[in-house]
Amino acid sequence: MNCRKMDLLTLNQFSVLLWKNFTLKRRQFFTSTLEVLTALVFPVMILLFRTLTAIKVVGPYNYTSHPINTLPSYLKNPEEWELTYVPSNIDVVTEITENMKRNLNISVKVQGFTSEMELEKYIKYDYGSRKVLAAIIFYCNFKSSSDPLPLEDQGMQIMMMEEVLIFSEPIFRFSDCSFIFVFLMCYAIASIFFAFMVSTFFNKGAGYQIVMEKESHCDVEKISAIIHSHIPDATVENFTGAELSFILPKEYTQRFEALVNDLENKQKELGIANFGASITTMEEVFIK
The missing domain is CATH 3.30.70.260 (ACT domain)
Incomplete structure (x- = not known):
């Protein structure tokens, strides 16, 4: 009888150990699954917000629509717009640009830059560059500011604002806070979700x-x-x-x-x- 009781007790203890091991494995599975899902919440929300939220800022890639029966804004208020040119340290280029402004017969502003790099920095980083109508770039090998235009020049190129940015990768505009707002909102929602999960599954009950x-x-x-x-x-x-x-x-x-x-x-x-x-x-x- 004693031997039979010992065998039964040993069997019961073995069954308890098996059950506890099975419970531990299930606990590890649920814990790992919860950790993976929680880690995926934040990047998924960022992707969803970037997909569903249209960030429209007036600039080189987004223009406000104009009715066809009204004049565009740069003709109504030309003083708000500007014409840029490169290079600005050459007298003949400045003279040509000023003559072009007078021939247009509108009070548009003219701003010159010594190099294309300065022009690109202005367009990328300066919020006022959203009012640039066009950029005129003269391709001539000037050696001094008093040099005339050569008889055989390399010509000039007039580019609209979005064309200027094609030559280099666009950089995030610091004045555009929309992405920062979306990032912080997703981070806050993910933090609240994580706190809710912890309070629900770890504390409640x-x-x-x-x-x-x-x-x-x-x-x-x-x-x-x-x-x-x-x-x-x-x-x-x-x-x-x-x-x-x-x-x-x-x-x-x-x-x-x-x-x-x-x-x-x-x-x-x-x-x-x-x-x-x-x-x-x-x-x-x-x-x-």
């Missing part, structure tokens, strides 16, 4: 687990009555084989000591071989 190994004469009803006398909201988690376990809500933490003392004093009477308490695992929280 989580508590402690008390596990008992039963003896042959274990009185489950008395054990349940004692536990509920100390912690009314305790629930039975497992009642199979030689194991009996309860989930104890964290709101009753101050009563745990009295419960443990009561169980220790009546351990033999209740038929408890041994017992222990631990924090509720992720698996129980998900099942609940």
Whole structure:
């Protein structure tokens, strides 16, 4: 008889170890899945906002529409617009540009730059460049400011504003705060979502687990009555084989000591071989 009891006890202990190992693996799976999903929330939200949110800033790539029955704004208010040219340190180029302005017979502003690099920096970084109508670039090998135009020159090129930016990769315009706003909004929403996930899956309903190994004469009803006398909201988690376990809500933490003392004093009477308490695992929280 004793040998048979030992074999049965060994089998029950082996079953408990298998169950705990299975529970641990499931907990690791749920934890890993939650971490991966949480990490993907922020970049996915950034991509969605960039796809769905149209950032429209008047500049080299976005122009306000004009009705065909009205004059464009650069003819209504020409003083707000400007004409740029390169190079500005050559007298003959400046003279040609000023003559062109007079022939246009509009009060458009004229601004010169010594090199194409300065012009590109102005268009990329200066918010006032959104009012540039065109850029005139003279391709001549001038050696001094007093040199005349050569008889055989390389010509000149007139480019609209968006054409100037083709020669180099466009850089983010500092005056455009739309992307920064979208970034901060996505970061805030992702942080709130992460805090909600933590409070929902790690705090809400989580508590402690008390596990008992039963003896042959274990009185489950008395054990349940004692536990509920100390912690009314305790629930039975497992009642199979030689194991009996309860989930104890964290709101009753101050009563745990009295419960443990009561169980220790009546351990033999209740038929408890041994017992222990631990924090509720992720698996129980998900099942609940």
